[in-house]
Each structure stands twice: as C-alpha cells, then as structure tokens.
Amino acid sequence: MCKKIFVAATGQNCGKTTTCLSILHMARKRHFRVGFIKPVGPKPTLFSGALVDKDAALMAQVYGLGEDLEFMSPVVLQPGSTRKILDGEIQEGRLLEMIERACAEMERQCDFLVIEGAGHSGVGSVVGLSNARLARVLNAPVLMVTGRGIGSVVDQVSMNLALFRQEGAHVGLIMPNKLIPEKRSSTLRYLRTALGRMGLKVEGGFNYHPVLANPTLQRLSRVLDAPLAGDPQEGQRIVDHVQLGAASAQRVADLLLPSTLIVVTSSRDELLVMLASLHQIPEYREKIAGIVISGLAPVSRVTRQILDGSGVPYLRVRNTTAEAFAAITGDIAKISAEDHAKIGLVQSLAETEMNFAAVESLAGGHEPAARVVGFR
Incomplete structure (x- = not known):
C-alpha cells in the first residue's frame, strides 16, 4: 500500500510547492519510491513536448520523474476550459476519471505519493473539482500549509477546514510556514492551543528565509x-x-x-x-x-x-x-528547476526544520517495498 498525502494551503504563496519539494526529498532519503501529482493544473507549460502544470514540470525535473509525466498532471486547465466545462463541451465526470486513473497508477508504482492541490480549499469548485472534493475522492489525508501569524492563521484554517469537512476529507495536520525564527516556539504553542480545540495537530514548517522568498x-x-x-x-x-x-x-x-x-x-x-x-x-x-x-x-x-x-x-x-x-x-518569487541554490537550501532545511515523521504518520501505508538507494 502506497503512503499518500494531499498538500493543501489556505491560499497562494504560503509555501505549498516548497513543502512538496521538501516532503519528496525526505521521502527519498528514506528510500521510498516517490511520486507526485497535481490533479488540476491551473498553470500550463510545455515540458518535454507535453502540456503540463508548472509544478508537475518542476518536480519531474528536480526528482527525475519524467517517465511519469502523463500521470503527474492529468488535468491541465487552459484559457476557456472553465466555459467549456460549464457548457458541457468537456465532461466533469471524464476529468475526474482521468484524475482517479492517474492517481491509481502512481500509487501502483510508488511507495510515497504527494498530491498537490491548487490554491485554497475551494479552488476548482467552478468545475466540480475543488481541492476538498479531490482529497476525499482520492482518499488522501490532508496536510494544510499556512502562512505565519496566529489570529490570521486560525481564521484562514477555519474557513478552509469547513469545506474539507463538508466534503468528508480528513485534515490531519496544519503546517505554518515562513515563521519568524525568534517567535517560532511561541507561535507554534499558541497555534497548537487554538487549533487543538478544532481537533487539529500543528507542526512547524520552514522559518522565514529571504533566500527562499526573494x-x-x-x-x-x-x-x-x-x-x-x-x-x-x-x-x-x-x-x-x-x-x-x-x-x-x-x-x-x-x-x-x-x-x-x-x-x-x-x-x-x-x-x-x-x-x-x-x-x-x-x-x-x-x-x-x-x-x-x-x-x-x-x-x-x-x-x-x-x-x-x-x-x-x-x-x-x-x-x-x-x-x-x-x-x-x-512579483512573488517561485522556485524553478534552474534555481539550484534555492532547491539545495530547501532540501537542506527540510532535514532540520520539517518533522517528516509527523508527515509520514499522516500519510499512512506500510514500509517501502524496495530500499535501494537512488531508486526512483
């Protein structure tokens, strides 16, 4: 059985893609055969002759997953896609089938699968493919990435949590990101108190690093x-x-x-x-x-x-x-495959600032089937 996790966020620019890069890095260090899916890709790009989401292209380049590209980005939205789906020219059910089939194939091949959502919990609702619905359909526990702060984070989590729970998806971990180093301990303490009342666990993500933000x-x-x-x-x-x-x-x-x-x-x-x-x-x-x-x-x-x-x-x-x-x-800086220094820093920080044991515990599944260094 493949371990899998749905990485969601309370909004844009919380560090969701950075978190996915980190989880894949840590999973590979455990010698898991890793995989990545962006079920609905709102940012198309041409990579290796195929139209895929930018995040799928990034993960394929960084972790050598090019052979799985057709499954990593099953649905790519282009200008006009929303109208075609609403007009019935593209069937919503067909898109969902493509996503489920891609996810099943990746689960068959991998020991650890990262599923990255797009934006906040409701993104994709207009075409019936919200993050919350996809997390439930794909039966993947949710890790929700947030920004820093206390009150704002609790407010944003509350709003996003409502839709996930309405859809029947399990949100098991909240990961505040871009934390101020000197306030990290106190921020996490207060968030654990506030979000614990909602039945949520909290684990700190990355501290704020100008190198990653700029x-x-x-x-x-x-x-x-x-x-x-x-x-x-x-x-x-x-x-x-x-x-x-x-x-x-x-x-x-x-x-x-x-x-x-x-x-x-x-x-x-x-x-x-x-x-x-x-x-x-x-x-x-x-x-x-x-x-x-x-x-x-x-x-x-x-x-x-x-x-x-x-x-x-x-x-x-x-x-x-x-x-x-x-x-x-x-401009909000996004990591690209050419940003070798940033990617190296992300991977290094993942080993010291991320509690991968908590992520792995949420993902579930069993021990990796193959423990061959460098495999996949």
Whole structure:
C-alpha cells in the first residue's frame, strides 16, 4: 500500500510547492519510491513536448520523474476550459476519471505519493473539482500549509477546514510556514492551543528565509521579459532589496543595502557609470545585485561600453521606471528547476526544520517495498 498525502494551503504563496519539494526529498532519503501529482493544473507549460502544470514540470525535473509525466498532471486547465466545462463541451465526470486513473497508477508504482492541490480549499469548485472534493475522492489525508501569524492563521484554517469537512476529507495536520525564527516556539504553542480545540495537530514548517522568498536575477529576467546582460554567472544572484534610483548618484550609493537591485532610467548616465564603477569594488559588489535600466531613451554608447566592460548584471527594459519597479516588487518569487541554490537550501532545511515523521504518520501505508538507494 502506497503512503499518500494531499498538500493543501489556505491560499497562494504560503509555501505549498516548497513543502512538496521538501516532503519528496525526505521521502527519498528514506528510500521510498516517490511520486507526485497535481490533479488540476491551473498553470500550463510545455515540458518535454507535453502540456503540463508548472509544478508537475518542476518536480519531474528536480526528482527525475519524467517517465511519469502523463500521470503527474492529468488535468491541465487552459484559457476557456472553465466555459467549456460549464457548457458541457468537456465532461466533469471524464476529468475526474482521468484524475482517479492517474492517481491509481502512481500509487501502483510508488511507495510515497504527494498530491498537490491548487490554491485554497475551494479552488476548482467552478468545475466540480475543488481541492476538498479531490482529497476525499482520492482518499488522501490532508496536510494544510499556512502562512505565519496566529489570529490570521486560525481564521484562514477555519474557513478552509469547513469545506474539507463538508466534503468528508480528513485534515490531519496544519503546517505554518515562513515563521519568524525568534517567535517560532511561541507561535507554534499558541497555534497548537487554538487549533487543538478544532481537533487539529500543528507542526512547524520552514522559518522565514529571504533566500527562499526573494527572486533571482534570472527570475526577474523572465518577469520583465528582458535578457540578462553582464556576467552570466550572476543569474542565480538573489535580490534582497530593490531601490529606485531617483536620488542623486551619491545618495543612491549611500542607501545601498546588501544585494540591492537598482532601477534606473536610461537617461541617468552619471548614475549608471557610477554603479558600473562601484561594482568593481568588493564592498559594493556585495551590495549591487544588478541594475534594471528602464525607459525609451537610448543608453549612450559610452555608458553602454562602461556597463559591458564592468560585468555588472543589468536588464534593459522599455517600460517606464514606475512600471518596472511595480513589476519587480509585485512579483512573488517561485522556485524553478534552474534555481539550484534555492532547491539545495530547501532540501537542506527540510532535514532540520520539517518533522517528516509527523508527515509520514499522516500519510499512512506500510514500509517501502524496495530500499535501494537512488531508486526512483
């Protein structure tokens, strides 16, 4: 019998995908043959010639599960899918059959199966495939990932729990994420008191780590749809702060914090030249993660030569400075398969910050059928 668990969340950006990465890592350390399913994929991407959900593609790449791709993402929603299902062009029952068949096949192949929901408990309700319903249909106990805090977490859990219980799904574990390290113990103590009254167990997830929360230059290159110029090895550099280069050149330099991305309009030659020069100094190289050069005005030939000669990473966009700044600060960094440093950190932290024994206990099942290191 395969151990399986449905990883849900109280909303977006709680760290659900990071939690799935961690559970799969810990299960493989136990020499389980692992599998992953995203039953309903709301974010399609083309991977290995197939249209699959982005999270399924991520897990396939990180854990070498490409052979199971057709089962990992059985239903992928595309623009217009909701209307087609509501109009009867696509049968809801047919989609559910595809999901059940994929899950059964993965259970047959694996010792430990992670089923990742999409968003909060009600996502998918419009087409009859809510997370709560899928958890019940697939007979998988639910681990619910939340954000940090006390009152807000209890409120969000209460709302999501209602639908899971209405559908008859078993929510067995709450995992608060992005905890403030110095408040971790007290936060978990209060949450165990409050949520224990609802019959829920609580285990802490990850502490808040800026490295996981903040984007890399490579990520921002995709967000802004602009190639990364300068040192290509800096693509994995993590941006911890964003500064609008609107003040005097000296003031911008004075305000630099570690790993800062500076957004500068293309007409600020003196500031661009100064940043390129400062990038040559070790003290400032740590502070200057890169530059986003915005605006329609061309960068002067001499300034561009200085930038390219310095190796400072930069992105050239045609957006206004305000538009570029809003796009950067409004982006919630998601882990991609190319974020090797982040994935390595997630896996390392899973070994110290996650109580995998509690997760495994909830998942149930028996001992793995094969204990061959590296298998699957």
